[in-house]
Amino acid sequence: MATVSRLRFLPSLVRWRRGVRLALxxxxxxxxxxxxxxxxxxxxxxxxxxxxxxxxILQLPRVKLPHALTDAAQLLLRQNSVPNMEQQVQTLTNHLWSRHVPVEPEELQRRAEDLEKKLGSADSSQSEEKLRGAVLHALCRTTYHWQKLSYNEGLSLVYMAARLDGGFAAVSRAFHEIRTRIPEFQPQTLMDFGSGTGSVTWAAHSTWGQSLREYMCVDSSAAMLHLAERLLKGGSESGEPYVPGVFFRQFLPVSPKVQFDVVVSAFSLSELPSKADRTEVIQTLWRKTSHFLILIENGTKAGHRLLMDARDLVLKGKEKSPLDPRPGFVFAPCPHELPCPQLTASKPLACSFSQAYHPIPFSWNKKSKEEKFSLVILARGSPKEAHCxxxxxxxxxxxxxxxxxxxxxxxxxxxxxxxxxxxxxxxxxxxxxxxxxxxxxxxxxxxxxxxxxxxxxxxxxxx
Structure with missing residues (x-):
């Protein structure tokens, strides 16, 4: 190394001291x-x-939607003028991101009893009717008010503008992990629970389009199913769909013997009204899984906790009518099947990930974005890796x-x-x-x- 001049000696000494401090x-x-x-x-x-x-290395480069899907989404918004679309998109995005799990009836009853004791002891002279009114008022102020979203034609278009590209990015990242780690896996059938605008179908076709022959989209909203079908047809009512073999249903297949290679539930568990409903759905989805069950939610504490509850439910083997005896294990992202350390920490954190994507270039939506999400991928059988x-x-x-x-x-x-x-x-x-x-x-x-x-x-x- 060349001799440092006296004029440069002092800055070099400062850098050296800084390096020593960082090393220590x-x-x-x-x-x-x-x-x-x-x-x-x-x-x-x-x-x-x-x-x-x-x-x-499992990182996926910045995701870009298929041109056919981008063109169809833009065409649908041009054909259906929705007033204040940008404002509605922002309002719905904020609402979905801040979504919490609905309070269970037992928890609500416990809170009411605690408030009744507290308010009753503070003012014993008030009548029973006034006490009940005060308890109800306090509950309304302190309890999250969960409401089921009903997607009509207008709200479905707003959801498409707000969530189609971000949802596609998150699901693409999950599919990419499976394909990277198990390149020989070639699924033939897929079921999407809570399919919405059909982003899972498009992402699956981009990943395994050569092998997939059947896509089952299940959503309780007829308007959402109609919108997803129009997106597949380029935004029109007729014509050949871009992805062949797609079927739409408002209810899960009745036959318990029908299984799919890949089952996906993306941002749907948070839309179920109770823990009992979530348990029933998760057990049904797992029963219909022959290889991989992919669950994705918002990268928030609420979304992460929902996924950990689902993970524990599958791992504990509480499956009704187990036609497939193979046990389940965590394929990703957890390298273990122990309690999540993020939830058991003194300050619980959400285990989340991020995927960069190019958004659909609407007038308000031209900068690159990041989708923050939580996921868990469960698989049947036994892990092949000797270690994780x-x-x-x-x-x-x-x-x-x-x-x-x-x-x-x-x-x-x-x-x-x-x-x-x-x-x-x-x-x-x-x-x-x-x-x-x-x-x-x-x-x-x-x-x-x-x-x-x-x-x-x-x-x-x-x-």
């Missing part, structure tokens, strides 16, 4: 929070591929000579790992380089301490 902070954090131990070199996971193509790699659950922070990764690990814990060029670059450069090119939602090809045999080498400073 990284070492302290790595010591406080258990980090990753070694790259999974045992399975020769790279082969001859470069680090930027390691098999844990940790999942990156937050955006990767890349800093000079070190990387911050938040990992959900196979032992059921969340770890904040600081992977440095010094500690993981000299002897384990694969780990540092893999972490450097990984993103939110990827798998990091690494063995965590719980998966390693105990050895003196693990306790050394360089491990």
């Amino acid at each position: 902070q990284s070492q302290a954090l790595a010591m406080i929070v258990p980090g990753v131990s070694q790259v999974d070199n045992n399975s020769d996971f790279l082969g001859k591929r470069p680090h930027r193509q390691h098999p844990g 790699w940790p999942r990156i659950t937050q955006p990767v922070l890349k800093r000079p000579r070190h990387v911050h990764c938040h990992l959900c690990c196979p032992d059921g814990h969340v770890q904040h790992a600081v992977i440095t060029a010094r500690r993981h670059g000299r002897y384990k450069r694969d780990l540092y380089r893999c972490a450097r090119v990984s993103s939110w939602g990827d798998l990091l090809p690494v063995l965590t301490p719980s998966e390693l045999p105990s050895s003196p080498a693990q306790d050394s400073p360089e491990s």
Whole structure:
């Protein structure tokens, strides 16, 4: 290295001190929070591929809708003039994102009894009628008022303008994970519960169009089914559909013997009025699943909790009339089947992911966007992997000579790992380089301490 002149010595010293401070902070954090131990070199996971193509990378490039779907959606909005469309789109988007699970009757009764005791003790002179009125008023102020959305022709168009592209992006990301990890999987049948505008059908056709021969779209709204059918026909009432083999129904197939290779419920569980209804639907969907059940909700605490409840219901095996005896396991995103560490933390967080997409270019909708969502993919059978790699659950922070990764690990814990060029670059450069090119939602090809045999080498400073 060339000799630094006196004029440049002071800035260089400042940078050196800053680097030492960052290194000390990284070492302290790595010591406080258990980090990753070694790259999974045992399975020769790279082969001859470069680090930027390691098999844990599952990120999907910015999604763009098929031209036929974009053109059909734009045509439908031109044909049907909806007043204040941009404002209605924003209002519906905000409403759907802030949606909470409806309060169960038992919980509502408990809250009413607590309020009655509290208000009654504060003012014992009021009559029973006034006390009931005060309790009802307090309940209305403090309890989330859930209402079922009824989609008529107008609201269906607003939903299409607000959610068609984002929903397509989230489902495409889920399909991409299955196709990347199991490229030989070629489904022939698919069922979409709560199909709405049919974004699942379009995403599935873009992913497995060569093998899929039957798409079953189920939605309780006749207006939504009609809109989805028109989108498939280019926005018209007649003509040949862009995707062949699509069938529409307002109710789930009655026969319990009918199974589908892939079953999807995207942003639909939050539209069910009670826990009993959700339990019944999840059991029915799982019973109709022969390979993969994909559940997607908003990337909020409420959406994540709904998915974890569904995950636990399937894993515990409470299935009515199990015609398919194969057990279920979590295919993604969890690397374990233990309680979700995000929910059991002192401050619960939503386990969510993000997918970039190009929106339908309406007049108000031209900038690239990100869809934030939670998902769980359940599969029948037994996992083939001998072990699971940790999942990156937050955006990767890349800093000079070190990387911050938040990992959900196979032992059921969340770890904040600081992977440095010094500690993981000299002897384990694969780990540092893999972490450097990984993103939110990827798998990091690494063995965590719980998966390693105990050895003196693990306790050394360089491990």
